[in-house]
Amino acid sequence: MFSYKIVLVGNFGVGKTSLIRRFVENSFSEEYLSTIGVSISKKTIGNATIMIWDIEGHTEFKPIFKQYLMGAKGFILVADLLRQETIEALQNHIDLCYAVVKDAPICIALNKCDMPHEISQREIEEISKLSPTVLKVLKTSAKENEAVEDLFLTLDTRIKESIKAD
Amino acid sequence: MQEKLLSFICQKSQISYILFDEDFHITKTFLNESKIGSDIRETLWEIVGFEEDILREQKLEIPMILRENEYYDLFVEPFSNKEKKLFIAYMQQKSKDTHSYANVLKEINKKTLIFDTSDEKKESRYYQEINKRLLTLHVNSEGKITKVNDAVTYFFNTQNSALQGVHFSKLFTPQSSKKEAKSNIFVAKNSFGKEIFFHADIIPLKNRENKIVENIIIAQDVSYLKEIEKELQYAQEHDTLTGLPNRHYLLRAIEYREKPTIALLDIVSFHKVNEEYGAHAGDMLLKHTTSLLQSLLEPQDTLTRLFGDTFVILFESEKNRTYIDALVNKIKEAMHKNPLYYTQEDIITATLTTVVIETNDEPISAKELLKNGEKALQREKLLKKS
Numbered sequence: 001m002f003s004y005k006i007v008l009v010g011n012f013g014v015g016k017t018s019l020i021r022r023f024v025e026n027s028f029s030e031e032y033l034s035t036i037g038v039s040i041s042k043k044t045i046g047n048a049t050i051m052i053w054d055i056e057g058h059t060e061f062k063p064i065f066k067q068y069l070m071g072a073k074g075f076i077l078v079a080d081l082l083r084q085e086t087i088e089a090l091q092n093h094i095d096l097c098y099a100v101v102k103d104a105p106i107c108i109a110l111n112k113c114d115m116p117h118e119i120s121q122r123e124i125e126e127i128s129k130l131s132p133t134v135l136k137v138l139k140t141s142a143k144e145n146e147a148v149e150d151l152f153l154t155l156d157t158r159i160k161e162s163i164k165a166d
Numbered sequence: 167m168q169e170k171l172l173s174f175i176c177q178k179s180q181i182s183y184i185l186f187d188e189d190f191h192i193t194k195t196f197l198n199e200s201k202i203g204s205d206i207r208e209t210l211w212e213i214v215g216f217e218e219d220i221l222r223e224q225k226l227e228i229p230m231i232l233r234e235n236e237y238y239d240l241f242v243e244p245f246s247n248k249e250k251k252l253f254i255a256y257m258q259q260k261s262k263d264t265h266s267y268a269n270v271l272k273e274i275n276k277k278t279l280i281f282d283t284s285d286e287k288k289e290s291r292y293y294q295e296i297n298k299r300l301l302t303l304h305v306n307s308e309g310k311i312t313k314v315n316d317a318v319t320y321f322f323n324t325q326n327s328a329l330q331g332v333h334f335s336k337l338f339t340p341q342s343s344k345k346e347a348k349s350n351i352f353v354a355k356n357s358f359g360k361e362i363f364f365h366a367d368i369i370p371l372k373n374r375e376n377k378i379v380e381n382i383i384i385a386q387d388v389s390y391l392k393e394i395e396k397e398l399q400y401a402q403e404h405d406t407l408t409g410l411p412n413r414h415y416l417l418r419a420i421e422y423r424e425k426p427t428i429a430l431l432d433i434v435s436f437h438k439v440n441e442e443y444g445a446h447a448g449d450m451l452l453k454h455t456t457s458l459l460q461s462l463l464e465p466q467d468t469l470t471r472l473f474g475d476t477f478v479i480l481f482e483s484e485k486n487r488t489y490i491d492a493l494v495n496k497i498k499e500a501m502h503k504n505p506l507y508y509t510q511e512d513i514i515t516a517t518l519t520t521v522v523i524e525t526n527d528e529p530i531s532a533k534e535l536l537k538n539g540e541k542a543l544q545r546e547k548l549l550k551k552s
Contacts (some may be wrong), residue, residue: 003207005215013279034275036268037230037237040211051214056230059275067228071215083282084291 003042003049004106004159005071009064010078010158011086012057015111019078020054023152028143035147038068045156058089069100076151078109081117081139082088087127094131106134109151113139183256184210185245188221193252210255212240220253230260237264252424282431301385303365305334307378323357332385338364352385405471407449408456413536416470419480420532425525427487428535429479429494430543431459432519434550436475447508448475451516454506462497476543478536487524494520519547 008016012034018081021027026040041052055068069075075097079086090108097104104144108127119139128137136154138147185194186206190213197199207213216226226242237260245254263477281287301321304313311332319326322337329337338352341363364385370378402416411419420426433439433455440448452475459469459477466482481490498518505515521542523535530538 003214012275013282032276032279034272034279035232036271037232038228039232051211052356057275063461065229071219073215083281097257 001047001049002163003051004073004163005051005053006074006076006155006159007053007069007072008057008076008078008095009055009097010057011080011083011089012059013077014057014080014083014086015109015142016057016076016078017054019076019109019140019148019151020052022099022142022145022148023137024052026145028145030143043152045153046160048156048160050152050156058093064093064096066100069097072097072101072104073163074105074107074155075101076107076109076155078111081110081112081119082115087119089128090127094134098131098139103133103134105155106131107151107155108134108137109140109147110137111140111142113146114141114144181256181258183254185252185254186249187253188455190217193250206255210240213242213255216242230264231257236260237268239434289368294460299387299389301383303334305381305383307380309334311337312380321354321362338366338385352387362387363389408453408471409475410456411470413469413470413472415531416468416472416478416480417536419468419470420535423480423483425483425527426532426535427481427483427485427490427522427524428539429481429490429520429522430472430539431477431479431497432543432547433475433496434517434519436516439516443508443512443514447506447512447514450508451506451514454504455516458500458504459497462493464501472536472540476540478539487522490522494522510545519543520552521546 008020010016013032017033017035017039020041021029024043035054036056038056039054039077041054043050043052053068053072055064056062058064077090077093077097079090081087089112094106097106108130110124110127124137124139128134133160136151138151140147140151142148182196184192184196184206186192190206192202192204192206192209195209212228212231213220219226220242223244226240228240229484231238233241236242238257239260240255240257242253242255245252282316297315298317300315301318302315303311303318306312311334312328314329318329322329325390338354340349341351341353343527350366352366353361354364356362365388366383366385367381371382373379403411403418405412420428433451436448436451439451452471455477456469456471459479463469464482465481466481470478470480472478498520501516501518505513508514519540523539523542525535
């Protein structure tokens with residue numbers, strides 16, 4: 001058995017906590033309570049325990065605290081399909097993650113896909129090209145449990161491969 | 167003794183602590199004694215990922231961790247012990263004020279999120295998108311720039327400060343050359359030196375005395391309209407079959423010449439070609455004649471198709487009559503030597519009727535000159551027939 005850390009990064013209100021709650025507890029709440037500081041959940045998959053850091057989202061007045069990203073083996077970047085600015089912020093989040101952990105694998109969740117949204121396949125392809133270490137860009141819904149497992153498991157598989165290789 | 171002192175201090179300051187060794191096994195804890203010997207990472211999940219840093223004796227500080235509705239800061243650092251290398255992780259519980267602060271932030275975020283997904287926000291975003299494409303300049307009563315938006319600095323690839331005090335006319339020139347004509351179309355060169363056409367709306371800002379104190383100029387890129395205008399003008403002034411300029415173009419071009427000289431050329435019995443071989447052969451002959459004429463003319467001379475089978479050459483002003491007559495003869499000869507090979511069997515040789523019209527010192531309009539030319543050509547054709 002071994003443990004590793006991943007961090008969910010994104011603007012506030014994009015659904016980071018909801019994605020974690022869906023993955024860890026298979027539950028969902030409509031009520032929005034923003035995360036202040038950091039809250040850690042854990043989930044065991046196979047022979048590994050994932051420590052999932054749910055950190056305070058980036059806001060106009062409060063940047064993401066770099067210390068929370070240290071020691072992570074991978075990142076899940078989350079954007080809200082209904083708020084364009086959260087998608088535009090992805091590049092900054094990638095830069096921040098790499099400044100702390102170089103070349104860490106990244107999965108990107110375009111969340112709230114259960115709501116009517118406007119994003120083309122070309123835009124999704126462009127997002128996937130934001131960095132060469134982006135493994136997957138998925139349209140997710142914590143509410144409808146869409147692609148949530150795929151999101152976490154894709155990252156888990158890549159991290160386990162890299163730990164094995166080391 | 168050291169550990170007893172630690173317990174005392176921690177109790178006094180409401181700090182919880184755990185001592186652990188290099189294998190991350192707990193040696194002492196405020197928690198249940200049964201935890202001793204277990205892996206600290208099973209208790210303190212925060213440590214996962216930081217193992218190497220801790221063993222390198224780097225101090226670790228993670229603020230504002232939320233667990234079971236309580237906030238605490240975590241610190242990990244080496245703990246001096248003579249017998250064994252140890253580390254201490256201590257957690258300082260946050261005060262009630264921190265909870266109040268967190269609740270305020272949560273409330274702000276909630277309200278911001280509601281606004282972010284509202285129609286009001288969407289609308290303001292659309293306006294922002296529009297503004298990004300519009301150049302906005304504040305210009306004082308002297309015409310000097312006092313303020314610009316990001317679209318302007320981006321367009322000229324310069325700093326905001328570099329544009330302050332610059333006269334508007336230094337950057338934007340009216341498109342119309344006629345002074346009396348008031349035009350809202352301006353031209354400005356972008357950072358790549360390309361001329362861009364703008365439609366500018368000028369909004370005067372007046373003070374209480376109704377005096378204009380400042381103008382806000384909103385300029386919109388209308389280059390695409392200029393492109394359409396150019397295309398339309400080209401279509402209006404060119405012949406679709408041969409691609410040559412037509413009568414409209416010729417009339418405009420003649421007006422620009424001081425003493426214009428023109429030569430009119432007409433294909434003899436062109437209608438017979440159409441009747442005998444069909445309209446397609448007629449079209450081919452016109453194209454063939456065009457390329458032959460183009461090959462013999464100098465770039466300064468203008469070849470146009472007036473109508474049907476009549477072509478007009480407008481000569482450069484300095485060309486004298488001897489040169490023109492020699493050229494016309496050369497054209498006739500070339501036409502004779504270079505028939506149109508319509509099919510292997512059908513070889514069409516065309517001849518030309520030509521007249522040259524010069525102007526003297528008396529002013530003559532383009533229309534009159536052309537009319538004179540057409541009359542002379544008609545006479546020449548009749549003469550040839552008789």
